[in-house]
Each structure stands twice: as C-alpha cells, then as structure tokens.
Amino acid sequence: MRKIGIESLKPGMKVARAVYSSDGYILLNAGVVLKDRFIEQLRLFDIASVYVEDGLLPDVEVEDVISEKTRVEAIKTVKDMLCSIKREVNSGRSLLIRGPKLVATVQNIIKDLLSNKKLMVNLVDIRTMDSYTFGHSVNVCVLAVITGMALNLSEAQLVHLGMGAIMHDVGKVLVPDAILNKPGPLNSEEYRVIQRHSEFGYNILSKQPEISSFSAKVALEHHEKFDGSGYPQGLRGDDIHLYSRIVGIADVYDALTADRVYRKGYLPHEAYELLAGAGGSMFDYDLVKVFLSHIAAYPVGTLVRLNTGEIGVVVDTPKGLTTRPVVRVLFKDGILLKDPYEIKLAESTRVLVSEVLSEEEFIKLKNAS
Incomplete structure (x- = not known):
C-alpha cells in the first residue's frame, strides 16, 4: 500500500483504503480498480491523493492510530457542530454547543488510542480540500491526545485536552469565508482579522456549561509561542497552558502536511524537520521531543534512496526511533x-x-529496470 498523488493515478490501480467525501460518504471503496471516470470523479471532489495497492507491497498495511469508523464519525460530528454554530451565530440566536455529543466523540478517540499498543503516526490523512477544517480538527485532537498520553495525563485530563484540541479553531466561524479561503497571502488587515479567531473561539467556548475552562483556554492560546512571539497575548514559556502548548504543536504539524488549495503539503520528513528546528524557540523543546517521538518522519509506504545508493520503501518505524525506519530495498544498482x-x-x-x-x-x- 502506498499513497499516490491524484496526478499520478492510472487506470488499473487498486484502491487500498476507502476514499470519503467531506460529508463522510464513501466515494470509492477499498478494493475498487481505478478507471478514468473514477479518477476524474476524485478530481471533481478535490481529492489530492489516494492509497493504492500496486503489487509491490502486498503485505504492508498503512495503519491509522484510530479506527476508520471513529475518524469518519468524528469528522462528521465536527462538521455538523461547526456548521450549526455558524448558523446560530449568523441568525443571532443564543449559542449552545452539544457538549455530550462532542465529549462522546473525544472519548471514542481516546478509547481507540488507549487500546493501540503502537502509537506511531504513519497514515498521512487524505481529505478533500473543502473538508480541511473538519479533518484538521480531528487530526489535531488525535495528535494532541497521543502527546498527552505520552506525558501520562489522566483520562479526565485527556478529555479536557481533546475537547480543546477538537474545538481549537471554532472561532473561525466568525471569520469571513473570503479571508479563510483566500488562495494567496493575506494582507495586514486580513491577517489581523484572522488572528482574532483565537479570542472569538474563547468567547464561544467559555460560555458553554459543558466545556471546561481548560478546553476554552486552548482556543485562546494555541497560537501563543514559547518565545513570546505568538498571539493574542504574547504569552511566553510556562505562562502558556500545557494543553495549549501541546495543541499548538499538533496544529502546526498537521497544517504543514495538509494539501491546500494554494499549496501542496510538506512531506512528513520536511514537517518533522521544521518542527524539530522550532523546539526551544517557537515551541517547548521538551514537548516537541515527546510529540515527534510518535511521528514517523518517513511513513510506511514512503519511497526512499539510501546513502548506499539502494532504493526502497519504508515498511515500518520502530517506536522512539522515528527517523530510523525499516526499509525494504527494491532496487540496487538501478536493477x-x-x-x-x-x-x-x-x-x-x-x-x-x-x-x-x-x-x-x-x-x-521501474520502467528503466
């Protein structure tokens, strides 16, 4: 199984992992053999890449850290929640977030992660362009909870962390779509508007009886930076809540690796290196180390050239040695x-x-050998 960009898909390839629309409906099921019209349909839905089985790695499965059912249901819950909040805000009605449903979603994520013996993030999430916000919110929750588990937080603390993570961007419902979805760089005024989403989010969450002050604080502080260069308050170091520091790291990593309308996502090893380099300045160095210890720099299925000249594909990553994968060598001396x-x-x-x-x-x- 390997992840392939849509521009490289060919008729005859077999889909290895189901592809979903932004509404959570299956566009193509695992096992489907691609045809030209299927590939065109994926383009119309703005699917950037697909996991395929091409015969080279029939025994290699790219495993997600949570179940497909949990992920799909979580994305649908976040989408329904954010769209409902936006409607209520625009209509002027009093806002009430459905806390129990959100808590149940976060608890399902935590349950899956607690039952996973090998918490190594290998799956590069596939999402439609228009579902970026929803998929991003779930990814940030998953990544934050994994980090919290590594720090031995209690289950109650993981719920507070997960709730803050999954709702960290709720304030963006008050930011105009023209700014949120602008394909080019923001001007200074637009940037000031989008920065306000942190305060908007805190104002929304802090008024919800079933969302804790710890979770609400994540919405306010997730763009604060360890060196004091962040916003909205310019907090520094430990003045930033632990949950906010964790979510800030997860937020940046997932944003870097995501394909957007205006740019391709960074490759996982590139995002890994950027984040590692920011530890001690933008981010808490110790937390970055913990976070990256569960992120495969070269996810399963990555095609690599070794310094020996051998070429192969990553088939596993040992826990704690995330830059030292197991590589199955397929080519030697170009053969x-x-x-x-x-x-x-x-x-x-x-x-x-x-x-x-x-x-x-x-x-x-392949063609030359």
Whole structure:
C-alpha cells in the first residue's frame, strides 16, 4: 500500500483504503480498480491523493492510530457542530454547543488510542480540500491526545485536552469565508482579522456549561509561542497552558502536511524537520521531543534512496526511533530485485535516508529496470 498523488493515478490501480467525501460518504471503496471516470470523479471532489495497492507491497498495511469508523464519525460530528454554530451565530440566536455529543466523540478517540499498543503516526490523512477544517480538527485532537498520553495525563485530563484540541479553531466561524479561503497571502488587515479567531473561539467556548475552562483556554492560546512571539497575548514559556502548548504543536504539524488549495503539503520528513528546528524557540523543546517521538518522519509506504545508493520503501518505524525506519530495498544498482531485502536503519547506523523519491521518479526507475 502506498499513497499516490491524484496526478499520478492510472487506470488499473487498486484502491487500498476507502476514499470519503467531506460529508463522510464513501466515494470509492477499498478494493475498487481505478478507471478514468473514477479518477476524474476524485478530481471533481478535490481529492489530492489516494492509497493504492500496486503489487509491490502486498503485505504492508498503512495503519491509522484510530479506527476508520471513529475518524469518519468524528469528522462528521465536527462538521455538523461547526456548521450549526455558524448558523446560530449568523441568525443571532443564543449559542449552545452539544457538549455530550462532542465529549462522546473525544472519548471514542481516546478509547481507540488507549487500546493501540503502537502509537506511531504513519497514515498521512487524505481529505478533500473543502473538508480541511473538519479533518484538521480531528487530526489535531488525535495528535494532541497521543502527546498527552505520552506525558501520562489522566483520562479526565485527556478529555479536557481533546475537547480543546477538537474545538481549537471554532472561532473561525466568525471569520469571513473570503479571508479563510483566500488562495494567496493575506494582507495586514486580513491577517489581523484572522488572528482574532483565537479570542472569538474563547468567547464561544467559555460560555458553554459543558466545556471546561481548560478546553476554552486552548482556543485562546494555541497560537501563543514559547518565545513570546505568538498571539493574542504574547504569552511566553510556562505562562502558556500545557494543553495549549501541546495543541499548538499538533496544529502546526498537521497544517504543514495538509494539501491546500494554494499549496501542496510538506512531506512528513520536511514537517518533522521544521518542527524539530522550532523546539526551544517557537515551541517547548521538551514537548516537541515527546510529540515527534510518535511521528514517523518517513511513513510506511514512503519511497526512499539510501546513502548506499539502494532504493526502497519504508515498511515500518520502530517506536522512539522515528527517523530510523525499516526499509525494504527494491532496487540496487538501478536493477529491480527479484528478492527484495530489508535494512533496519536503527541497527545499521551508517545507513541513512538521503532522499525521498517522488512517484514520477519511482515510475521511471521501474520502467528503466
């Protein structure tokens, strides 16, 4: 199973993981063989990439840290919640968030994560362009809770953290769509408007009887930076609540790796390096270390060239050694091997990933061998 950009999809490829619309409906099920009209349909729904099974890795499954059912239901819940809030705000009615449903959603995520023995984030989420906000909210919740678990937070604390994470961007319902969805850079006035979403979100959540002050604070502080350069209050260091510091890291990582209308997402190893470099300045260094210890720099299915010249695909990442994956070597000296072999970079310390290959480069190698 490998993730392939829509521009590289070809008829005859088999879908390895179901593809959903922004409403949570299945567009293509796992096992479907792609046809031209299916690929065109995916383009119309702004699907940027798809997991396919092309025969090279029939035994490799890219596993999500939560179940597909939990993720789909969570995204639908967030979408319904945010759309309902926006309608109520626009109509001038008193706003009441359906707390129990939101709590149940967060508890389902926590339950899945607590039952997962290997919390390594390998799955690069696939979402439609118009569902970015909803998928992003769920991803940030998942990433924040994983980090909270690594810090040995109690289940009650994880709920507060998860609630703040899943609703961290609720204030954007009060930001005009023209600014939120602008394909180019924001001017100074637009940027000031979008910055206010933190205060908007806090004002919304702090008035909800079933949402704690800890969760509401996440909406206010998730753009604060450890060095004091963030907003809206310019808080520094430990003056930023722990939950807000965690969600701030998760928010940036997921935003970096997401495909947007105006740019392609960073590759996971690029986002990993950017975040690692920001530890100690923009972010709490110790929290960044904990966060990245559960993020595969090279997710399963990533095509890589090693410093030895061998070319292969990542098939596993050992816990705690997120930049030292297990690589199944497929090409040596430019020749496709009949009997691939695996190298554990955690044990072969002189062997490094020197480059991540694109699908186009990989196809050229296959055709040339």
